[in-house]
Each structure stands twice: as structure tokens, then as C-alpha cells.
Amino acid sequence: MESPAPITELTESHCPYCALQCAMTISSAGAVSPRMFPTNQGGLCQKGWTSSGLLRSPARLTTPLVRARGMLRPAGWEEALDLVASRLTEIQAQHGRDAVAVFGGGGLTNEKAYLLGKFARVALRTSRIDYNGRFCMSSAASAGLRAFGLDRGLPFPLTDLGEADVVVLVGANPAETMPPFMRHLRRAADGGGLVVVDPRRTLTAESASLHLAPAPGTDLALALGILHSTVADGLLDENYVRRRTTGFADAWRVAAAYWPERVERITGVAAADQRRVADLISTARRAYVLTGRGAEQHATGVDTVSAWINLALAHGLPGNFGSGYGCLTGQGNGQGGREHGQKADQLPGYRSIRDPQARRHMAAVWGVREEELPGPGPSAYELLDALGTPEGPKALLVFGSNPAVSAPRVAHVVDRLSTLDLLVTADLVLSETSALADVVFPVTQWAEEDGTMTNLEGRVLLRRRAVQPPEGVRTDLDVIAGLAHRLGAPGDRFPTDPEAVFAELGAASRGGAADYSGVGYERLKAGEALYWPVRGEGHPGTPRLFTDSFAHPDGRARFTAVDHTGPAEPADDDYPLTATTGRVLEHYQSGAQTRVIEELKAAVGAVFVEVHPDTAARAGLADGELGKVVSRRGEVVARVRCVPSARPDVVFLPFHFPGVQRANLVTNPALDPMSRMPEFKVCAVRLEAVA
Ligand code: SF4
Known part of the structure; x- marks a missing residue:
């Protein structure tokens, strides 16, 4: 592990949560305050204001955990890394390279997303890597x-x-x-x-x-x-x-x-x-x-x-x-997360993994033979769906994601996770996925490490290390590199210093659509507003795309002939309502981070079903009572929230909650044929009183 730079009293950084990446100042004690920046104009939402709670949370993991006799017990770092590396080696020796899969996240920094993709393709040489952004953008x-x-x-x-x-x-x-x-x-x-x-x-x-x-x-x-x-x-x-x-x-x-x-x-x-x-x-x-x-x-x-x-x-x-x-x-990092190679079908620089020129370029950057690079793998849901099957992965490493709550057809995915020979996670707290794991690595989070994020407008932002991490945790980069070295990768191929990883990412992305080769930490530290592509050191970046031409070879945008076919599962006599899902102000994604913050939990601590009062009444339910939303795949127990402005034919469920409250117990995993996105926004349900 390399030593990070000393911490200053006040550090300019950005929020740990959504793609707006609001600017904030963080004190060395972990207090946050909003900062003027073009995107948030001095504002923060409740999640940003309370984000220091994440740094001080008693739920933080501070030691690796290893499962023994069915229970997770504390372990040393060397023991946990050695154990995972040897199990991965055995599993690949027995079942082949693709028997190990990697699942990443759209909240990982650019550096982590890049090194994770490289780890999968160079150290593990598996084609099976995808990430939760597949379910998102x-x-x-x-x-x-x-x-x-x-x-x-x-x-x-x-x-x-x-x-x-x-x-x-x-x-x-x-x-x-x-x-x-x-x-x-x-x-x-x-x-x-x-x-x-x-x-x-x-x-x-x-x-x-x-x-x-x-x-x-x-x-x-x-x-x-x-x-x-x-x-x-x-x-x-x-x-x-x-x-x-x-x-x-x-x-x-x-x-x-x-x-x-x-x-x-x-x-x-x-x-x-x-x-x-x-x-x-x-x-x-x-x-x-x-x-x-x-x-x-x-x-x-x-x-x-x-x-x-x-x-x-x-x-x-x-x-x-x-x-x-x-x-x-x-x-x-919904934007940067999809550009640096943790997607099943892409290499860094937002290049297709099928493109021979991109493969040649990446093989040269990574110092491997082109034919050693795996091809495209299955998309996120297909990857999770195949876990533990005869042809599917026998081991899964999860970074920055909580599929035990957020995956489509989630009960089935949890069943599949439990059939694995090895489930490994890197996590801040014991998320629902980590609770199922064989090995859990406790890792640093946003304000405890340096790293870059690419916000919703394609601007690259530097998040600086502002507070001392708790004793016992390491960075995701340390975990990836520690495993890579144990799997035989040479020491200099997996740096752990975020700036060094970012410099390599810049070289890897050179010439690609999302070209970061001209970004560099120094320009970001100087406060330059750099929107990709940034094609080399002197390049000013590209705040506005397509002003002269579009990126197709003829420079023109394409209309596409598209027709309405309707939802994959329309409402019917048995399931007469349509359920849709989404977020609430107080929580973020699977809720693993925000559910440990007292103020946010006190504001919204459990799932609810938003419904028109007449629809609730027809099910024998009133505001505040417990109801059941039932689909062909499962049911969610939720408190009824009557909203007169709701459509009488629609119910809404937020998706941040665990156990019997998981919205994806009912949603439909029908996939888009091109993006492999599941149909989270529409499924047929009925509303019932809880017996
Ligand atoms: Fe800003 Fe809130 Fe998003 Fe954080 S979660 S970036 S504070 S809008």
C-alpha cells in the first residue's frame, strides 16, 4: 500500500451520492457544508447534508470477515486475501476462467471502475464482468x-x-x-x-x-x-x-x-x-x-x-x-462508471470490446497478448441469473453494489447467490449482499480516499481525501491489487495510488470516445472544468458535443423508426393494477448507505405503497395500514400511503428497503433486447390487506 498525502483542515470535495455530485467542503473531523459550484449553486439535499453520518456510522466495517461454520468471523487482511486468491485459483483450475465473475457499481470512482475491469480481464481473464449501471442508464x-x-x-x-x-x-x-x-x-x-x-x-x-x-x-x-x-x-x-x-x-x-x-x-x-x-x-x-x-x-x-x-x-x-x-x-458515477471497462461489452475509453483496434490498443496498454483478452460476457441480469448453474460462475466478487436488494427478480438472485462456491464483497457496512458473503473486505469511502467522478454533464471531478479512515479498512484499489498480485499479476501492473491509476486510465482511454488522456490530477486540482473528451494535455475539453457534427461517420444524427408495443406485462383481471418503482428524497439506491443514517431513517424508515384512496378502499385498506402488493413473482409488505393525486390504476413502491420490503420481489425482469435493461417501471399487481 502506498502512503496517501496528509489531510488538511478543510477539503473541497463532492457528495458521496448522486450524479449531480454537489460540491461540499469537508472538515478533517468529517463535518460537511455546501460549496458554490455551477451544478448545485451552493445547494445540498438532505442526503448531502447528513452524509457525514456515513463517516461516523457505528455500522462501519473495520475488519475483514470470513465465514466459518456458517458465521462471519473477524479475520486478518493477509488471511482474507490469501483465502480468496487461493479459492479463485482452485475454482478457475477446476471450472475454467469464466467460472469467476465480477460485479461492479455505478458509484465506484473512475479509478476503481477502471482497475476492476482490468482485474477481470488481465488477472482473472474472465469475460464475466458487468455492473449495476446496467439496471440504471x-x-x-x-x-x-x-x-x-x-x-x-x-x-x-x-x-x-x-x-x-x-x-x-x-x-x-x-x-x-x-x-x-x-x-x-x-x-x-x-x-x-x-x-x-x-x-x-x-x-x-x-x-x-x-x-x-x-x-x-x-x-x-x-x-x-x-x-x-x-x-x-x-x-x-x-x-x-x-x-x-x-x-x-x-x-x-x-x-x-x-x-x-x-x-x-x-x-x-x-x-x-x-x-x-x-x-x-x-x-x-x-x-x-x-x-x-x-x-x-x-x-x-x-x-x-x-x-x-x-x-x-x-x-x-x-x-x-x-x-x-x-x-x-x-x-x-453513472457516467464515468460506464466508460472505463466494467461493462460486459466495453473496454476503457468507451470502446467496444469487439473492436479489433480497441483490443490491440488495450493489450498494448496492459502488456498482454491481444488473444489473451476475453470477449464480451453476459449482461448483469443474465450474469446473476446463471450464478451457480452448471455452465455459470461458481464465484462472484462484488464491488460497490448490493444486488441482494437491487437486482431484478431479487428472490431468485439471492437463491443463486447462495449456491455459489465463493461470494466475496468489498463494503462499507454489512449490506444485505455482504451478509451472504464468504469473505467481506472493509473498504474506505468517498471522503477517506482520493478519486475522480464524472458527473451527469461529463465533467470530471476530483474528490479529495478529507478525513482519516477508520483503523483497519483499506481502499478498493488495495483489495483489487492485493488479489491481482496473489493471482500472479506483476506488482507494477496494479497500482494502488489513485493518481497513478488515473494516469493509466488516461493512457487507456486515449483516442476513444471518452478520452481522458488530457485530464490529469494537476488540472483538476487547479479547478479546471474538464468535460470529456479531453484529447491530450493542452486540450480544453468539450463542454458541448455535436455543435458541428454528430459522431456517426457521416456526421448526421439518426432518427429511428420505433413503434409502441406496450408493457411486457399489462394489467389483467388477476392483477388489475400497475406497479411502478422509484426513489424518495431521503434514500439512495439500495439504501445500504442511507439506511444507516439516523436522520434519514427517521424520516423514511420503511417501504410504503403510494396509492389512490379509492384503490386502497377497494382492497379494504386505509391510510397507514399494512398492505401487500402481489405480482406473479412475489409480494411486498408495505404501509399504505393514500395520495389523492395518484392514478387509480397505479401503485408506487420505493426500492431502497430490504427483506420483505424489496420492490424487486414484484417487478418484472423482462429485458430490453438491446440494452438488457429490466422492466422495473411497469408490472401487473394487485393490492391486498395483510391477513
Ligand atoms: Fe446533491 Fe443530494 Fe445528489 Fe448529494 S444526493 S449530489 S446533495 S442532490
Whole structure:
């Protein structure tokens, strides 16, 4: 292990949680205070304000744990690392390289994501690596690549939104998930131009000038209806479509059949409101279409996002200064986490693992023979689904993720985890996944280590080590390197100093779409605003993409012909309601971090089911009583929260809670054919009283 730099009294850093990465100052005692920064403009949400609780939490792990006779017992670092390395070697010798799988996370720093991908491909030489971002942003990433040839959440600085007259926000609830983001929507909201598309009357929808509440799973049809109005009412930006795009005729052939009155019957959104949105966008000086998980987490997630991108293209928004299309990433490093090689099908620099040139480049950077690099592996759900099967992995290493709560078809995944010969985790606290593990490594967290994150606008941020970590913990980089060396990798191939790892990541990404070769810690320490690609040392970075051309070889964006098919599991007589899932203000992802913070737990300590009072009454339930949400896959026990503004045909479950409260006991694991995203946002359920 290398010695880190000494800690100063006050350190400028960023929040441990979501992709807004709000700026904060952290004292050496761990107290946090907000800091002015373009993205959060001096704001923090409850999670950020209480994040110091994570540093001081009594739930922190401070010693490795090893399972013996069914129980986890404290162990020394050398014992735990030796044990894991020898078991991995045995398992691979017996069952082959792919018998070991790695599962990463979208909250890991760029350095960790990079070293984890390298560890899988160079030290383990397994193709089986994927990460929880597959369940998060993968549909928008696929749709962005298809339309623009390049995917960056927001291809423009967030502050550009502050100048917008119109913002159409589809399936996103930033007023609860990232509250300071709402500051950028004030102008649009004050001028009557904030349109929110969401089946729920969320806090964000409350701020909207126009709230459209389509039936869950019909937002693709809604986008087709607004596109139809755009063309039928003569609002198409023909000049832009001709100069900067291809494929409009094919897309229109489908949209032509979705006149607004027909779309009203499918979605429940009034035809007049569809026309109003088309008109609002076309008359705005500056307009944006933004999508979030509500549009993306469907078995048709890629096509749904494509439908909204088609609408943005029809109005000439992407690549036009002061307008555009973007996706709001959710996890802290949702953007960087998908660029550096922890995805099943990608190598660092956001390159395809199938691309012979990218493979040659990475083999040279890593000092291995090209033919030694594994090919693409299965996607996250498929990887978890195969655990312990005759052909599947026999060992799994989990970093920065808690699939025992967050995985689709979660009861089945927990069964699969229990069949493994070896489950290893690196964790801050004993998460539900770590509680099942054979070996748990206690690791440092955000303010206890240096590392970079790439926020939702593609800007690379340096999070500095601000406090002393508890005695006994090591960094994830130490764990990865410790295992790699025991598996035979030469010492200099797996550095543990974050700056050295970042320098290697820069070389690995050179020439790729997400090129970090010009970033470097020194420029970040100097406060430079660097948005990727940053192509070499003197390069200023790229705050705005697509201003001259898109990233396809012909420089044009692509319309895609997409059609509405509806949810994979529509409501029926047995399961007459539709369940949808999401986040609440107080918690983050599986809740492993936020559920240990007293203030957040006191505010929302358990799952609830949000439902219209009449729907609750039909099930014999009243506000505050315990109900059961039942689907074909399982049931969730939840306290009823009656909300008069809820759609009577929809119930909502937050997904942050463990045990019988896990929302993914009921959700549908049907996968998008392109992104392999599960359909978290729609499944058929019924509501029952608890006997
Ligand atoms: Fe900001 Fe997100 Fe942290 Fe809240 S959770 S303080 S919105 S970065």
C-alpha cells in the first residue's frame, strides 16, 4: 500500500451520492457544508447534508470477515486475501476462467471502475464482468449511441438549462432525487415552459407548467403523438432535419399512425396537451428534452428513449447551442462508471470490446497478448441469473453494489447467490449482499480516499481525501491489487495510488470516445472544468458535443423508426393494477448507505405503497395500514400511503428497503433486447390487506 498525502483542515470535495455530485467542503473531523459550484449553486439535499453520518456510522466495517461454520468471523487482511486468491485459483483450475465473475457499481470512482475491469480481464481473464449501471442508464446509453454515435448523459453544461424557455422532462423526478438540479429549471417553470411527463404527481410534477400523466408503459406512444402533432401542425424543423439527420422518413412512417386522438386513447393524455407540447417546443428560443429512468427502465427502454430523441431531432434541438437532448444519470458515477471497462461489452475509453483496434490498443496498454483478452460476457441480469448453474460462475466478487436488494427478480438472485462456491464483497457496512458473503473486505469511502467522478454533464471531478479512515479498512484499489498480485499479476501492473491509476486510465482511454488522456490530477486540482473528451494535455475539453457534427461517420444524427408495443406485462383481471418503482428524497439506491443514517431513517424508515384512496378502499385498506402488493413473482409488505393525486390504476413502491420490503420481489425482469435493461417501471399487481 502506498502512503496517501496528509489531510488538511478543510477539503473541497463532492457528495458521496448522486450524479449531480454537489460540491461540499469537508472538515478533517468529517463535518460537511455546501460549496458554490455551477451544478448545485451552493445547494445540498438532505442526503448531502447528513452524509457525514456515513463517516461516523457505528455500522462501519473495520475488519475483514470470513465465514466459518456458517458465521462471519473477524479475520486478518493477509488471511482474507490469501483465502480468496487461493479459492479463485482452485475454482478457475477446476471450472475454467469464466467460472469467476465480477460485479461492479455505478458509484465506484473512475479509478476503481477502471482497475476492476482490468482485474477481470488481465488477472482473472474472465469475460464475466458487468455492473449495476446496467439496471440504471443502459437504455439511454444505447439510444444515445444509436442516435448520435456517442453517449454522454448531458452533452452540454448543466448551466445551459438555466437559459431554457422550455424543458420537457420525461420520467425524472429531480425535485426528490437531486433537488438542487431544480434551480436550473426555474426560468422554464416561471415562464410556463416546464413540461413533466410522469404517471405520478411527483414533487417535480407539482412544479410543472404542464404535467402529462400517461399510463405507465405508454410514454413511447406519447412521444409518437407529439411528433405527429409536430409534423401535422407544420412545426417540423425541415432545414435541420435535411442538413443534420437521416432516417426521418422511416420514423415518420410509424408516427403518422399516431394522431393525437388515438394516442389519447392509449396513454390517457389529452390530444390538446400533446399539441400544446409540440407548440411550446417549436416556439421556444431554447428548448430541451430530457429523459430519466421512467423512460428507460422498460423492456422497450431503448426504443422509448429513441422516440423522445426523435422528437428532439424533429424540432432541431440536439447540437444547437442553447437547446438539446440529454439523459439525467442517477448514480454518483453513472457516467464515468460506464466508460472505463466494467461493462460486459466495453473496454476503457468507451470502446467496444469487439473492436479489433480497441483490443490491440488495450493489450498494448496492459502488456498482454491481444488473444489473451476475453470477449464480451453476459449482461448483469443474465450474469446473476446463471450464478451457480452448471455452465455459470461458481464465484462472484462484488464491488460497490448490493444486488441482494437491487437486482431484478431479487428472490431468485439471492437463491443463486447462495449456491455459489465463493461470494466475496468489498463494503462499507454489512449490506444485505455482504451478509451472504464468504469473505467481506472493509473498504474506505468517498471522503477517506482520493478519486475522480464524472458527473451527469461529463465533467470530471476530483474528490479529495478529507478525513482519516477508520483503523483497519483499506481502499478498493488495495483489495483489487492485493488479489491481482496473489493471482500472479506483476506488482507494477496494479497500482494502488489513485493518481497513478488515473494516469493509466488516461493512457487507456486515449483516442476513444471518452478520452481522458488530457485530464490529469494537476488540472483538476487547479479547478479546471474538464468535460470529456479531453484529447491530450493542452486540450480544453468539450463542454458541448455535436455543435458541428454528430459522431456517426457521416456526421448526421439518426432518427429511428420505433413503434409502441406496450408493457411486457399489462394489467389483467388477476392483477388489475400497475406497479411502478422509484426513489424518495431521503434514500439512495439500495439504501445500504442511507439506511444507516439516523436522520434519514427517521424520516423514511420503511417501504410504503403510494396509492389512490379509492384503490386502497377497494382492497379494504386505509391510510397507514399494512398492505401487500402481489405480482406473479412475489409480494411486498408495505404501509399504505393514500395520495389523492395518484392514478387509480397505479401503485408506487420505493426500492431502497430490504427483506420483505424489496420492490424487486414484484417487478418484472423482462429485458430490453438491446440494452438488457429490466422492466422495473411497469408490472401487473394487485393490492391486498395483510391477513
Ligand atoms: Fe446533491 Fe445528489 Fe448529494 Fe443530494 S444526493 S446533495 S442532490 S449530489
